[in-house]
Amino acid sequence: MPHIQLLSPRLANQIAAGEVVERPASVVKELVENALDAGASRVDIEVEQGGVKLIRVRDDGSGIDEADLPLALSRHATSKILTLDDLEAVGTLGFRGEALASISSVSRLALTSRTEAQEAAARVEVEGRDMDARISPAAHPVGTTVEVRDLFFNTPARRKFLRTEKTEFNHVEECIRRQALSRFDAGFTLRHNQRVVQSLRPAESEVDKERRIGSLCGQQFIDNAVIIDAEATGLRLWGWVALPTFSRSQADLQYFFVNGRVIRDKLVAHAVRQAYRDVLYNNRHPAFVLYLEVDPATVDVNVHPTKHEVRFRDGRLVHDFIFRTLHRALADVRPDDHLRGAVAQSFGREPEAAVANPAGNPAGMGASLPDQAPPVAGGYANRGGFGVGSASQPQQEWKASDQMAFYQSLNEGGGVASRPDNVSQPVAVTPPRDTDEEPPLGYAIAQLHGIYILAQSRAGLIVVDMHAAHERITYERMKHALAEQDLKSQPLLVPLSLAVSQKEAALAETHGEELQHLGLQIERIGPETLAVRQIPALLRGADTEQLVRDVLADLIEHGQSDRVEAVTHELLGTMACHGSVRANRQLTIPEMNSLLRDMEATERSGQCNHGRPTWTLVTLSELDKLFLRGR
Numbered sequence: 122m123p124h125i126q127l128l129s130p131r132l133a134n135q136i137a138a139g140e141v142v143e144r145p146a147s148v149v150k151e152l153v154e155n156a157l158d159a160g161a162s163r164v165d166i167e168v169e170q171g172g173v174k175l176i177r178v179r180d181d182g183s184g185i186d187e188a189d190l191p192l193a194l195s196r197h198a199t200s201k202i203l204t205l206d207d208l209e210a211v212g213t214l215g216f217r218g219e220a221l222a223s224i225s226s227v228s229r230l231a232l233t234s235r236t237e238a239q240e241a242a243a244r245v246e247v248e249g250r251d252m253d254a255r256i257s258p259a260a261h262p263v264g265t266t267v268e269v270r271d272l273f274f275n276t277p278a279r280r281k282f283l284r285t286e287k288t289e290f291n292h293v294e295e296c297i298r299r300q301a302l303s304r305f306d307a308g309f310t311l312r313h314n315q316r317v318v319q320s321l322r323p324a325e326s327e328v329d330k331e332r333r334i335g336s337l338c339g340q341q342f343i344d345n346a347v348i349i350d351a352e353a354t355g356l357r358l359w360g361w362v363a364l365p366t367f368s369r370s371q372a373d374l375q376y377f378f379v380n381g382r383v384i385r386d387k388l389v390a391h392a393v394r395q396a397y398r399d400v401l402y403n404n405r406h407p408a409f410v411l412y413l414e415v416d417p418a419t420v421d422v423n424v425h426p427t428k429h430e431v432r433f434r435d436g437r438l439v440h441d442f443i444f445r446t447l448h449r450a451l452a453d454v455r456p457d458d459h460l461r462g463a464v465a466q467s468f469g470r471e472p473e474a475a476v477a478n479p480a481g482n483p484a485g486m487g488a489s490l491p492d493q494a495p496p497v498a499g500g501y502a503n504r505g506g507f508g509v510g511s512a513s514q515p516q517q518e519w520k521a522s523d524q525m526a527f528y529q530s531l532n533e534g535g536g537v538a539s540r541p542d543n544v545s546q547p548v549a550v551t552p553p554r555d556t557d558e559e560p561p562l563g564y565a566i567a568q569l570h571g572i573y574i575l576a577q578s579r580a581g582l583i584v585v586d587m588h589a590a591h592e593r594i595t596y597e598r599m600k601h602a603l604a605e606q607d608l609k610s611q612p613l614l615v616p617l618s619l620a621v622s623q624k625e626a627a628l629a630e631t632h633g634e635e636l637q638h639l640g641l642q643i644e645r646i647g648p649e650t651l652a653v654r655q656i657p658a659l660l661r662g663a664d665t666e667q668l669v670r671d672v673l674a675d676l677i678e679h680g681q682s683d684r685v686e687a688v689t690h691e692l693l694g695t696m697a698c699h700g701s702v703r704a705n706r707q708l709t710i711p712e713m714n715s716l717l718r719d720m721e722a723t724e725r726s727g728q729c730n731h732g733r734p735t736w737t738l739v740t741l742s743e744l745d746k747l748f749l750r751g752r
């Protein structure tokens with residue numbers, strides 16, 4: 122073995138750089154974080170050739186005192202923490218005191234800076250294997266500019282991993298997107314090869330913030346998002362989550378910030394996925410921009426050199442809080458929220474509520490807000506009305522006896538067994554006169570091909586997929602009943618005998634209790650025979666045989682899953698699907714209106730159990746466009 126020797130500062134820094142400086146975007150991240158830590162209100166980023174040739178970040182922050190300049194580029198030197206206590210409650214983005222040292226060991230870096238107190242600016246560069254600092258006078262306003270040229274010029278192994286200019290720049294753009302989402306109070310400009318790619322002014326009002334999100338994440342996202350703001354036990358979660366019907370095929374629109382730091386975290390990801398479980402197809406991904414604020418002392422940010430991960434002191438509490446808040450918010454989504462953008466468009470102006478009460482919740486009001494505000498006249502959605510984190514909305518509507526009768530009549534009257542020979546007669550009536558209290562989904566005017574309900578609302582034409590909508594309503598009712606241990610079972614007059622496989626028979630036997638809990642009483646009366654004795658009262662009239670087979674198939678597929686609730690809900694979903702009104706079922710106008718009112722009152726009614734939309738709006742202006750009609 123050769124003798125042990127101390128590494129030269131440059132080599133030590135190059136090794137450290139291996140962890141933090143992966144590509145140009147990592148440099149941009151570190152430099153912009155420094156600018157934000159310095160209190161900048163403006164950050165200008167300039168990049169050439171994807172950042173490989175040049176990265177220049179200029180800010181109007183506090184600047185660095187000339188005497189501190191030699192230290193700025195050396196390792197283990199930081200102005201952000203001094204003691205272990207500081208580290209345990211760190212409030213800045215940086216704290217390791219090594220980003221600049223690392224970057225300057227694998228590029229040609231120059232930093233120019235001036236503080237308010239100084240007359241003139243100074244510039245620092247490092248050279249040689251000892252990375253000695255060289256200071257020279259320079260011209261610069263208060264603030265700092267860091268220039269990084271020829272990244273990886275001296276580390277060919279790293280350079281080989283660089284991708285095309287376009288790919289590298291995409292990473293830079295994504296990095297700026299995250300930073301700009303993390304700090305609304307700062308303005309950002311991004312230039313690539315002398316072309317302005319992004320220019321964002323500081324966003325102060327809620328409207329400005331939404332505009333910024335629109336330009337960073339797409340207007341579609343913000344049009345389809347609901348506002349979250351909840352506080353509990355020292356935690357606050359706020360931001361925007363997309364409606365389930367705006368799901369994505371990739372997890373590419375998911376931003377989660379903890380105390381202003383963008384992170385990727387398994388615990389957070391799981392909590393979010395669980396909150397969407399009931400409303401999204403398995404292979405779809407939700408979209409969100411969310412901010413979690415916690416006491417810095419309860420989260421460890423010193424977990425990974427890139428600081429993309431954190432560790433919560435009480436992970437369970439955080440998981441629970443995120444899950445509950447989002448779950449509640451998604452359950453509370455009503456047609457009003459979907460209609461927000463559409464109505465505004467239809468009337469050619471901004472939604473009043475959104476303007477008068479810009480984007481809702483002023484900071485800190487979260488949990489104290491009232492629950493879902495009543496619909497604003499004209500169907501405008503009150504975006505501020507999200508009382509997430511507060512008591513759930515009582516679901517009295519479906520308990521009303523006339524609605525029960527309606528459902529029973531749906532289920533009994535051939536709602537399950539479809540009648541293909543039944544060619545539906547078009548039904549139409551004049552809707553009630555326009556009043557200020559028009560419900561968001563309007564009034565039914567006709568049924569189309571036995572599949573869709575057409576309704577007239579102020580905004581235009583509402584088209585409802587009646588099976589999908591009824592499926593969700595039934596499902597939510599069943600869940601509710603189940604939660605209250607109230608899923609009444611009803612004996613069948615003649616028990617239904619079912620021929621099944623041995624495996625299925627055994628399964629029904631071992632899961633007897635679970636099935637009973639679902640309102641199904643099934644007995645094994647032979648090696649391959651089951652007798653169904655009781656079914657949920659909710660589903661009388663349903664195709665019992667199909668129902669039991671589907672439930673067993675679900676059980677086989679999910680096996681001994683410990684996610685009892687998920688399985689239960691999936692089983693309920695299957696039951697709801699079979700128990701719901703099928704195509705070609707003729708509904709009367711009062712029945713259709715009843716369904717519309719139920720949708721308005723039902724949690725998650727905007728999408729069926731598989732995440733497909735249950736209804737859509739064709740606005741008057743869209744209709745006008747079809748007929749080239751100027752309004």
Ligand SMILES: Nc1ncnc2c1ncn2[C@@H]1O[C@H](COP(=O)(O)OP(=O)(O)OP(=O)(O)O)[C@@H](O)[C@H]1O
Binds near residue numbers: 193198221265
């Ligand atoms: N844009 C800037 N404006 C003002 N001060 C800066 C700026 N960039 C760097 N500094 C100063 O230089 C020091 C070193 O920066 P560097 O990024 O290397 O470390 P850090 O930010 O303290 O920690 P980390 O390695 O976690 O980023 C900072 O602590 C800060 O005092």
Ligand SMILES: [Mg+2]
Binds near residue numbers: 151154155220221
């Ligand atoms: Mg830093």
